Amino acid sequence: xxxxxxxxxxLLPTSALAQTFPTDDQWVALTCAGIPSWDPVRDEPGANxxxxxxxxxxxxxxxxxxxxxxAYYRMRLDGDPGVDADLRPFGxxxxxxxxxxxxxxxxxxxxxxxxxxxxxxxxxxxxxxxxGDPTDPPEMLVxxxxxxxxxxxxxxxxxxxxxxxxxxxxxxxxxVPVADLESVGVLDTTTLAMVFGTSSSTSGLDADIVCHDxxxxxxxxxxxxxxxxxxxxSTVADTDSxxxxxxxxxxxxxxxTVADTDxxxxxxxxxxxxGTDPLDPMSFPQGLGLRGGGGPTGCAASGDAPFMPxxxxxxxxxxxRR
Numbered sequence: 303x304x305x306x307x308x309x310x311x312x313l314l315p316t317s318a319l320a321q322t323f324p325t326d327d328q329w330v331a332l333t334c335a336g337i338p339s340w341d342p343v344r345d346e347p348g349a350n351x352x353x354x355x356x357x358x359x360x361x362x363x364x365x366x367x368x369x370x371x372x373a374y375y376r377m378r379l380d381g382d383p384g385v386d387a388d389l390r391p392f393g394x395x396x397x398x399x400x401x402x403x404x405x406x407x408x409x410x411x412x413x414x415x416x417x418x419x420x421x422x423x424x425x426x427x428x429x430x431x432x433x434g435d436p437t438d439p440p441e442m443l444v445x446x447x448x449x450x451x452x453x454x455x456x457x458x459x460x461x462x463x464x465x466x467x468x469x470x471x472x473x474x475x476x477x478v479p480v481a482d483l484e485s486v487g488v489l490d491t492t493t494l495a496m497v498f499g500t501s502s503s504t505s506g507l508d509a510d511i512v513c514h515d516x517x518x519x520x521x522x523x524x525x526x527x528x529x530x531x532x533x534x535x536s537t538v539a540d541t542d543s544x545x546x547x548x549x550x551x552x553x554x555x556x557x558x559t560v561a562d563t564d565x566x567x568x569x570x571x572x573x574x575x576x577g578t579d580p581l582d583p584m585s586f587p588q589g590l591g592l593r594g595g596g597g598p599t600g601c602a603a604s605g606d607a608p609f610m611p612x613x614x615x616x617x618x619x620x621x622x623r624r
Contacts, residue, residue, distance in 0.1 A: 321371060321372040321374075321451065321452070321477045323374060323454065323475055323477065324367040324374055326460060326461055326462065328367050329365040329366075329367050329374075329376060330365055330366055330367055330531075330534070330535025330536075331362040331364070331365050332362065332363075332364045332365060332366060332496065332528040332529070332531065332535070333362075333528065333529045334512075334513035334526070334527070334528055334529065335513075335529070335545060335571070335572075335575060336529065336545065337359060338357070338358070338359045338360075338362040338363075339357055339362045339363040339364040339498070339512055339513055339528060340357045340358050340359070340362070340363055340512075340513060341355045341356050341357050341363050341510065341511075341512045341513065341514070341515075342356070342515055342516070342517075343356050343380055343466040343467050344380070344467065345510070345514075345515055345516035345517060346509060346510045346511075346516035347516070348509070349500060349509040349510040349516075350380070350381070351379075351380055351381025351382075352379050352380075352381040352382060352383040352384070352390050352392060352472070352500075353379075353381075353392050353500040353501075353502070353509045353510055354379060354380035354381065354467075354500070354510055355377055355378065355379060355380075355498065355499060355500055355510045355511075355512045356378050356379065356380045356464070356466040356467075356471060357378050357464075357512065358466075360464075361378065361458070361462070361463075361464035361466075361471075362378070363377060363378045363498065363512045363513070364376065364377050364378070364396075364496075364498045364512055364528070365535075366496075366531065366533075366534070366535045367534060367535060368480065368490070368533045368534035368535070369534075370480065371479065371480055372477040372478065372479055372480060373477070373478050373480060373483055373488070373533050373534075374475065374476070374477050375396050375411065375475070375476050375477075375478075375498075376473050376474070376475045377394055377396075377473065377474050377498050377500075377512065378458060378462075378464065378471055378472075378473055379394075379471060379472045379473065379474060379500075380466055380467050380469075380471055381469075381471075381472065382455060382472050383415065383455045383472060383474050384415065384455055385455065386449060386450040386453065386454045386455060387419070387420065387449065387450060388420070389413065389415030389420045389449065389453070389455065390415050391415050391416045392415050392416070392500060392501060392502060392509070393412050393413060393414055393415065393416065393500065393501035393502070393503060393504045393507075394412065394413045394415075394474045394476075394499075394500050394501070395410055395411055395412030395413065395498070395499065395500075395501060395504075395507060396410070396411055396412075396496050396497065396498045396499075397409070397410050397427075397436060397496070397497045397499075397506075397507060397523065398410070398411075398488060398494050398495070398496050398497075399494065399495040399496075399497075399523065399527065400487050400488060400492050400493075400494060401553065402493065402547075402549060402550040402552070402553030402554065403553060403554075404495055404523060404524045404527060404550070404554075404574050405430070405433040405434045405522075405523060405524055406427070406430035406433060406434075406438075406523065407427050407430070407436075407438075407497065407523060408426065408427055408428075408486070408487065409424070409425070409426060409427065409483070409486050409487070409488055410423075410424075410425040410426075410427060410440045410506070411423065411424050411425070411476070411478050411483075412425070412501065412504050412507075413449070413453045413474055413476045414504045416503065416504060417504075419448070419449065420449040420453070421446045421447060421448060421449055421452075422446065422447040422448075422449060422452040422453050422476050422477070422478060423443060423445070423446050423447075423504060424443075424444045424445045424446075424447075424478055424482055424483070424486070425440035425441075425442060425443055425444060426440060426441065426442040426444050426486050427439075427440040427441060427442075428440075428441045428442060429441060434522040434523045434524055434525075434577065435506075435522070435523070436497055436499060436506060436507045436508075436511055436521055436522070436523055436526065437506040437507065437508040438506050439505035439506045440505070440506070444482065444485065444486055445479075445482045447477075447478065447479070449476075451477075452476060452477050452478070453474065453475065453476040453477070454474075454475050454476075455472055455473070455474055455475075456472065456473050456475060457470060457471075457472055457473075458470065458471040458472055458473055480533075483533070488533060489533070490532065490533050490534065491532065492532065492533065493530045493531075493532065493538050493547045493549050493550060494528075494530065494531055494532065494533065495523075495527040495528060495529075495530055495550070496527060496528045496531070497511065497512070497513075497523050497526050497527050497528070498511075498512040498513075498528075499511040499512055499521075499526075511526045512526065513525075513526045513527075513528070514526045522577060524574055524575050524576075524577055525575050525576065525577070527575075529545060530546070530547035530550060541558050541559055542557070542558060542559055542560055542561040542569075542570075543561060544561040544562070544569040544570045544571040544572075545569065545570075545571025545572070545574075545575070546558075546570050546571045546574060551570065554570070554574065554580065554581075555581055556570045556580050556581065563580050563581060564579075564580055564581055564582055564583040564585075565583055566582075566583040566584075566585075566586040567586065568580075568586050568587055572587060573585075573586065573587065
């Protein structure tokens with residue numbers, strides 16, 4: 303087979319296998335920094351209605367599931383993304399980190415409502431041009447899958463019902479064949495940190511990122527990633543309960559048995575999410591409380607006095623005595 307023929311075969315729309323979307327009790331709700339995946343309503347200018355991801359502790363924003371043939375993804379939206387065969391002209395997807403670095407993603411799967419006909423796409427991101435940037439476009443289209451049956455829009459009802467903006471919310475659900483995911487390294491045992499979001503295109507996520515408040519700084523892959531899970535939503539080993547999987551800590555170089563490797567008062571997972579160095583006691587998040595204090599993400603309450611990490615205090619005292 304010629305190289306051109308092999309490449310063309312990869313890109314042929316795939317719908318040979320029929321899938322059945324999970325039942326209500328099969329979906330696995332995802333968490334970010336230990337709390338159910340969340341997103342404020344209308345937090346990103348211009349990303350409204352079907353481009354507005356929403357969620358809170360009672361109605362999580364994102365879910366996954368997998369069986370032997372397909373992996374399934376679900377995202378809660380403030381508006382109706384359209385009927386299955388005629389989606390609104392936007393994108394809804396998830397970027398997956400599979401190498402443990404958290405500042406890059408290697409795989410993107412996205413529902414493409416812009417193409418005609420609509421399709422689900424699977425991309426490989428071989429070069430992260432800007433570390434931590436969820437808008438970074440992937441380089442390689444690996445496969446496309448027909449819509450329907452590989453994506454659907456459904457009303458959030460029953461145990462999933464919500465109405466964040468006073469109107470009923472919806473889900474966009476999509477499915478990707480396991481064989482295709484495994485071809486780009488997403489195995490059933492792979493540790494995944496996932497960033498969900500909406501898009502005005504199919505080249506990265508550039509509209510509304512889940513687990514990020516648009517009123518603050520721009521989103522990052524590190525700051526908005528889910529807690530590590532496997533393809534089917536199963537939890538992974540996190541011996542020190544710092545929010546990083548043990549195999550991620552091997553990649554980063556932190557100690558999987560010690561939550562705060564550099565002893566600066568902030569656990570390794572918090573430092574990775576905040577973009578500081580968990581191996582450097584002089585690099586730590588500013589304006590956050592010490593590990594174990596504050597809210598569920600370790601944030602100090604508004605108006606609290608700033609904390610000085612014990613390790614830093616000792617280091618400064620030592621330097622003053624020299």
